[in-house]
Amino acid sequence: MNTPEFQGTHLWDRLCWAKENLEGYQSDYRVVYEDSIDECAKILVPDPNWMACAMQGGILPPVWVYHELAKDEAQEDFKKHTRGYLLHETQPVDAMTEEEAIEYLIMKDCPQSVWQNWDSGNKPKMVICRKEQLPSTREWRNAWKITEELTVTDLAA
Amino acid sequence: MAGKIVADTLEHSTAGSLDTQYVVNGSAKAWANINGSGTVVFRDSLNCTSLTDHSAGIFTTSFTNSMNNADYSTTATSSLNNAYSGDMIVMIHATGTVKTKTYYGSGYAGTDVAINCHSNFGDLA
Numbered sequence: 225m226n227t228p229e230f231q232g233t234h235l236w237d238r239l240c241w242a243k244e245n246l247e248g249y250q251s252d253y254r255v256v257y258e259d260s261i262d263e264c265a266k267i268l269v270p271d272p273n274w275m276a277c278a279m280q281g282g283i284l285p286p287v288w289v290y291h292e293l294a295k296d297e298a299q300e301d302f303k304k305h306t307r308g309y310l311l312h313e314t315q316p317v318d319a320m321t322e323e324e325a326i327e328y329l330i331m332k333d334c335p336q337s338v339w340q341n342w343d344s345g346n347k348p349k350m351v352i353c354r355k356e357q358l359p360s361t362r363e364w365r366n367a368w369k370i371t372e373e374l375t376v377t378d379l380a381a
Numbered sequence: 382m383a384g385k386i387v388a389d390t391l392e393h394s395t396a397g398s399l400d401t402q403y404v405v406n407g408s409a410k411a412w413a414n415i416n417g418s419g420t421v422v423f424r425d426s427l428n429c430t431s432l433t434d435h436s437a438g439i440f441t442t443s444f445t446n447s448m449n450n451a452d453y454s455t456t457a458t459s460s461l462n463n464a465y466s467g468d469m470i471v472m473i474h475a476t477g478t479v480k481t482k483t484y485y486g487s488g489y490a491g492t493d494v495a496i497n498c499h500s501n502f503g504d505l506a
Contacts, residue, residue, distance in 0.1 A: 235446040236410065236505055239428050250422065267434040271413075271423050274430045274445055284445070290477065293447055293506065297476055304450035305476060308506030311446060333431045333443045355420055362418060362493050365437045 227282035235311045238283045239273075246280055248272030253326045254358060257338045257350040258370055265368045267358065270329055278328065281319025285311050287331045326352060347372055409500040410453075411444050417459070417483065417497045438483040438491030439472070446505050447477040453503025459483045461494040469497060476506065 225245055230238050255268035277283040289310045296307060320328060330339050334350065342350040351370055359368065392398040411428035415421065421434045426442075433441040457469040465485065473480040481499060485492045 234505075236428065239445055243427055248425075264436050267421065269421055269423070269432045269434060271426050271429045271431055273423075273426055277445075290447075293477065297451075304504075305447065305506040308447070308449060311506060329431055333433065358420075362437065365493065366491075 225280075227280055230282055231315050232313055235285065238316075239277070242277045242280065242283055243273060246273070246276040249275040249279060249322075251275050251322055251326070252354050252356070253322065253352060254355050255326065255330055255334065255350065255352050256358075256370060257334055257342075259335050259338050259349070264366050265370055268329065268333060270326065274329075275322070275325055278317075278320045278325035279322065282316045284317055284328075285314045286317050287328050289314055290332050347374060406504075407502070409502055410446070410448065410505050411442075412500040413442050413498065415440060415442075415497040416495060418461075418493045418495045435480075436491055437493050438467075439480070440497065441473075441478050441480040442499065443478050444476075444501075448501065449476065449504040449506045451476055453501055455479055455481075455499055455501050457481055457497075457499040459494045459497045461485075461496070467492055467494045469499070 228241070250272045251270045253270065256265050257268070258265050292307060292310055293305060296302060296305060330350070338349050342348055347370060351374065388401055390398050390400055413426040413429050413432070414424040415432060416424055417438065417440065421432070423429065423432065428445050430443040430445045432443070435441065451474045453474065455471050455474070457471065459467040459469040461467065467483045467485040469481055469483045471479060472482050479499065479501060481497065482491050483494050483497055484490060485494070
Protein backbone atom coordinates (compact mmCIF):
# COMPACT_ATOMS: atom_id res chain seq x y z
CA MET A 225 0.00 0.00 0.00
CA ASN A 226 1.33 3.42 -0.90
CA THR A 227 1.49 6.12 1.73
CA PRO A 228 -0.59 9.20 0.89
CA GLU A 229 1.28 12.50 0.54
CA PHE A 230 1.35 13.43 4.22
CA GLN A 231 3.55 16.50 4.44
CA GLY A 232 1.39 19.17 6.07
CA THR A 233 -1.10 16.60 7.43
CA HIS A 234 -1.37 16.57 11.23
CA LEU A 235 0.84 13.77 12.57
CA TRP A 236 -2.00 12.36 14.66
CA ASP A 237 -4.14 11.97 11.53
CA ARG A 238 -1.28 10.10 9.89
CA LEU A 239 -1.04 7.76 12.88
CA CYS A 240 -4.79 7.11 12.68
CA TRP A 241 -4.38 6.28 8.98
CA ALA A 242 -1.54 3.89 9.84
CA LYS A 243 -3.55 2.25 12.62
CA GLU A 244 -6.31 1.51 10.14
CA ASN A 245 -4.18 0.47 7.19
CA LEU A 246 -0.91 -1.05 8.43
CA GLU A 247 -0.28 -4.30 10.25
CA GLY A 248 1.73 -3.82 13.45
CA TYR A 249 5.29 -5.15 13.35
CA GLN A 250 6.49 -6.75 16.60
CA SER A 251 10.28 -6.29 16.55
CA ASP A 252 12.49 -8.75 18.41
CA TYR A 253 15.10 -6.05 19.01
CA ARG A 254 15.54 -4.56 22.46
CA VAL A 255 17.85 -1.75 23.56
CA VAL A 256 19.41 -2.23 26.97
CA TYR A 257 21.03 0.81 28.53
CA GLU A 258 22.31 2.19 31.80
CA ASP A 259 22.14 5.89 32.55
CA SER A 260 22.86 5.75 36.25
CA ILE A 261 25.25 3.55 38.20
CA ASP A 262 22.74 3.48 41.05
CA GLU A 263 19.92 2.03 38.96
CA CYS A 264 19.37 -1.23 37.17
CA ALA A 265 19.52 -1.53 33.38
CA LYS A 266 16.60 -0.12 31.41
CA ILE A 267 15.06 -1.88 28.42
CA LEU A 268 13.64 0.01 25.46
CA VAL A 269 10.80 -1.86 23.71
CA PRO A 270 9.56 -0.64 20.28
CA ASP A 271 5.86 -0.16 19.68
CA PRO A 272 4.57 -2.42 16.84
CA ASN A 273 2.35 0.27 15.31
CA TRP A 274 5.23 2.74 15.35
CA MET A 275 7.54 0.15 13.76
CA ALA A 276 4.99 -0.31 10.98
CA CYS A 277 4.99 3.46 10.37
CA ALA A 278 8.79 3.57 10.32
CA MET A 279 9.08 0.71 7.86
CA GLN A 280 6.26 2.05 5.66
CA GLY A 281 7.87 5.48 5.24
CA GLY A 282 6.32 8.87 4.59
CA ILE A 283 4.60 9.09 7.99
CA LEU A 284 7.06 9.99 10.76
CA PRO A 285 8.90 13.30 11.13
CA PRO A 286 12.71 13.30 11.23
CA VAL A 287 14.17 12.64 14.66
CA TRP A 288 15.69 16.11 14.92
CA VAL A 289 12.15 17.47 15.29
CA TYR A 290 11.86 15.70 18.65
CA HIS A 291 15.22 17.08 19.74
CA GLU A 292 14.01 20.61 18.96
CA LEU A 293 10.82 20.07 20.97
CA ALA A 294 12.88 18.64 23.84
CA LYS A 295 15.04 21.78 23.82
CA ASP A 296 11.91 23.91 24.07
CA GLU A 297 10.55 21.85 26.96
CA ALA A 298 13.84 22.13 28.81
CA GLN A 299 13.51 25.92 28.98
CA GLU A 300 12.77 27.16 32.49
CA ASP A 301 9.76 29.20 31.40
CA PHE A 302 8.23 26.43 29.25
CA LYS A 303 4.44 26.35 29.43
CA LYS A 304 3.39 24.71 26.17
CA HIS A 305 4.80 23.86 22.77
CA THR A 306 4.81 26.68 20.23
CA ARG A 307 6.68 24.75 17.54
CA GLY A 308 4.38 21.73 17.27
CA TYR A 309 4.09 22.55 13.57
CA LEU A 310 7.50 20.92 13.14
CA LEU A 311 5.82 17.55 13.71
CA HIS A 312 3.25 18.16 11.00
CA GLU A 313 4.94 20.31 8.38
CA THR A 314 8.43 18.84 8.16
CA GLN A 315 9.00 16.45 5.26
CA PRO A 316 8.35 12.91 6.62
CA VAL A 317 11.23 10.44 6.59
CA ASP A 318 11.46 7.68 3.98
CA ALA A 319 10.94 3.99 4.72
CA MET A 320 13.48 2.56 7.15
CA THR A 321 14.77 -0.95 7.63
CA GLU A 322 14.07 -2.51 11.01
CA GLU A 323 17.63 -1.75 12.10
CA GLU A 324 17.41 1.88 10.96
CA ALA A 325 14.13 2.22 12.85
CA ILE A 326 15.82 1.00 16.04
CA GLU A 327 18.60 3.58 15.54
CA TYR A 328 15.96 6.30 15.13
CA LEU A 329 14.22 5.05 18.25
CA ILE A 330 17.43 5.17 20.26
CA MET A 331 18.01 8.78 19.24
CA LYS A 332 14.41 9.67 20.07
CA ASP A 333 13.77 7.81 23.32
CA CYS A 334 17.13 7.06 24.97
CA PRO A 335 18.92 9.83 26.87
CA GLN A 336 21.46 11.61 24.66
CA SER A 337 24.08 11.05 27.35
CA VAL A 338 23.74 7.33 26.68
CA TRP A 339 23.73 7.10 22.88
CA GLN A 340 26.27 9.83 22.26
CA ASN A 341 28.84 8.18 24.55
CA TRP A 342 27.72 4.56 24.55
CA ASP A 343 31.25 3.24 24.01
CA SER A 344 33.18 5.40 26.45
CA GLY A 345 34.13 4.04 29.83
CA ASN A 346 35.09 0.57 30.99
CA LYS A 347 32.01 -1.14 29.63
CA PRO A 348 29.29 -0.18 27.15
CA LYS A 349 26.36 1.86 28.42
CA MET A 350 24.07 0.52 25.74
CA VAL A 351 23.56 -2.78 23.92
CA ILE A 352 21.15 -3.70 21.14
CA CYS A 353 20.08 -7.30 21.49
CA ARG A 354 17.30 -9.76 20.67
CA LYS A 355 14.59 -10.28 23.26
CA GLU A 356 15.71 -13.92 23.60
CA GLN A 357 19.01 -12.64 24.97
CA LEU A 358 17.32 -11.04 27.96
CA PRO A 359 16.73 -13.09 31.12
CA SER A 360 13.80 -15.44 30.54
CA THR A 361 11.97 -14.40 33.69
CA ARG A 362 11.67 -11.05 35.46
CA GLU A 363 12.89 -12.45 38.75
CA TRP A 364 15.49 -10.07 40.22
CA ARG A 365 14.48 -7.48 37.57
CA ASN A 366 15.68 -4.66 39.83
CA ALA A 367 19.21 -6.07 39.76
CA TRP A 368 19.64 -6.43 35.99
CA LYS A 369 22.87 -4.89 34.68
CA ILE A 370 24.82 -5.03 31.43
CA THR A 371 27.41 -7.70 32.04
CA GLU A 372 30.90 -6.54 33.03
CA GLU A 373 32.30 -9.17 30.68
CA LEU A 374 30.97 -7.36 27.62
CA THR A 375 33.54 -4.95 26.23
CA VAL A 376 33.19 -2.22 23.63
CA THR A 377 35.59 -4.22 21.46
CA ASP A 378 33.21 -7.22 21.61
CA LEU A 379 30.40 -5.06 20.32
CA ALA A 380 32.47 -3.55 17.53
CA ALA A 381 33.55 -7.02 16.31
CA MET B 382 -7.21 13.36 3.30
CA ALA B 383 -9.95 11.45 1.46
CA GLY B 384 -13.22 10.98 3.35
CA LYS B 385 -12.76 14.07 5.52
CA ILE B 386 -15.90 15.61 7.01
CA VAL B 387 -15.64 19.12 8.40
CA ALA B 388 -18.36 19.89 10.92
CA ASP B 389 -18.69 21.99 14.05
CA THR B 390 -21.92 20.34 15.24
CA LEU B 391 -23.50 16.90 15.24
CA GLU B 392 -27.29 16.97 15.47
CA HIS B 393 -29.58 14.08 16.41
CA SER B 394 -33.15 14.05 15.07
CA THR B 395 -34.66 14.18 18.57
CA ALA B 396 -31.94 14.13 21.21
CA GLY B 397 -30.34 17.49 20.48
CA SER B 398 -26.95 18.53 19.16
CA LEU B 399 -23.34 18.33 20.19
CA ASP B 400 -20.37 20.49 19.27
CA THR B 401 -17.67 18.38 17.66
CA GLN B 402 -15.15 20.09 19.93
CA TYR B 403 -16.53 17.85 22.71
CA VAL B 404 -15.58 14.82 20.61
CA VAL B 405 -12.14 16.20 19.79
CA ASN B 406 -11.34 17.35 23.32
CA GLY B 407 -12.84 14.29 24.97
CA SER B 408 -11.04 11.63 22.96
CA ALA B 409 -7.89 9.92 24.18
CA LYS B 410 -4.90 11.20 22.21
CA ALA B 411 -2.63 8.32 23.20
CA TRP B 412 -3.31 4.97 24.81
CA ALA B 413 -1.52 1.70 25.46
CA ASN B 414 -2.16 -1.81 26.73
CA ILE B 415 1.15 -3.24 27.95
CA ASN B 416 2.05 -6.75 29.00
CA GLY B 417 4.19 -6.00 32.05
CA SER B 418 5.15 -9.54 33.00
CA GLY B 419 7.21 -12.15 31.19
CA THR B 420 8.37 -10.57 27.95
CA VAL B 421 7.33 -6.92 28.17
CA VAL B 422 5.51 -5.83 25.00
CA PHE B 423 2.77 -3.55 23.77
CA ARG B 424 -0.41 -5.54 23.16
CA ASP B 425 -1.87 -2.58 21.31
CA SER B 426 -1.60 1.18 21.32
CA LEU B 427 -2.23 4.45 19.55
CA ASN B 428 0.28 7.27 19.21
CA CYS B 429 3.05 5.45 21.09
CA THR B 430 6.67 5.07 20.02
CA SER B 431 8.23 2.84 22.64
CA LEU B 432 8.14 1.88 26.26
CA THR B 433 11.06 1.94 28.63
CA ASP B 434 11.09 -0.83 31.21
CA HIS B 435 12.84 0.86 34.15
CA SER B 436 12.44 -1.85 36.78
CA ALA B 437 9.67 -3.99 38.26
CA GLY B 438 6.34 -2.28 37.62
CA ILE B 439 7.82 1.00 36.36
CA PHE B 440 7.46 1.96 32.69
CA THR B 441 7.76 5.08 30.56
CA THR B 442 5.64 5.27 27.41
CA SER B 443 6.83 7.67 24.70
CA PHE B 444 4.43 9.41 22.35
CA THR B 445 4.87 9.90 18.62
CA ASN B 446 2.76 13.08 18.53
CA SER B 447 3.73 14.90 21.71
CA MET B 448 1.13 16.50 23.93
CA ASN B 449 1.02 20.29 23.84
CA ASN B 450 1.82 20.71 27.54
CA ALA B 451 2.55 18.52 30.54
CA ASP B 452 -0.82 19.18 32.19
CA TYR B 453 -2.74 16.51 30.33
CA SER B 454 -4.79 13.89 32.13
CA THR B 455 -3.95 10.20 32.36
CA THR B 456 -6.22 7.40 33.49
CA ALA B 457 -4.46 4.16 34.29
CA THR B 458 -5.47 0.71 35.40
CA SER B 459 -3.79 -2.64 35.88
CA SER B 460 -4.49 -6.23 36.78
CA LEU B 461 -2.74 -9.56 37.14
CA ASN B 462 -4.70 -12.07 35.07
CA ASN B 463 -7.90 -10.84 36.72
CA ALA B 464 -6.59 -12.17 40.05
CA TYR B 465 -6.20 -8.78 41.65
CA SER B 466 -6.11 -5.17 40.70
CA GLY B 467 -2.85 -3.38 41.30
CA ASP B 468 -2.68 0.38 41.79
CA MET B 469 -1.19 2.18 38.81
CA ILE B 470 -0.03 5.73 39.36
CA VAL B 471 1.54 8.42 37.22
CA MET B 472 5.06 9.28 38.35
CA ILE B 473 6.04 11.88 35.74
CA HIS B 474 4.15 13.71 33.00
CA ALA B 475 6.22 15.23 30.20
CA THR B 476 4.91 16.33 26.82
CA GLY B 477 6.50 13.38 25.05
CA THR B 478 6.30 10.71 27.74
CA VAL B 479 4.32 9.40 30.68
CA LYS B 480 6.02 7.38 33.42
CA THR B 481 3.83 5.01 35.42
CA LYS B 482 4.26 2.68 38.37
CA THR B 483 2.18 -0.34 39.32
CA TYR B 484 2.27 -1.60 42.89
CA TYR B 485 0.30 -3.90 45.10
CA GLY B 486 -0.16 -3.82 48.84
CA SER B 487 1.09 -1.33 51.36
CA GLY B 488 4.78 -1.49 50.53
CA TYR B 489 4.40 0.64 47.37
CA ALA B 490 7.25 -1.26 45.72
CA GLY B 491 6.90 -1.54 41.95
CA THR B 492 5.22 -4.82 41.00
CA ASP B 493 5.08 -6.54 37.60
CA VAL B 494 1.54 -7.30 36.50
CA ALA B 495 0.20 -8.72 33.25
CA ILE B 496 -2.08 -5.89 32.20
CA ASN B 497 -1.08 -2.22 32.33
CA CYS B 498 -3.35 0.22 30.51
CA HIS B 499 -3.32 3.98 30.28
CA SER B 500 -5.19 6.59 28.26
CA ASN B 501 -4.10 10.19 27.90
CA PHE B 502 -6.44 13.14 27.35
CA GLY B 503 -5.43 16.68 26.49
CA ASP B 504 -4.22 18.87 23.65
CA LEU B 505 -1.73 17.64 21.08
CA ALA B 506 1.31 19.65 20.03
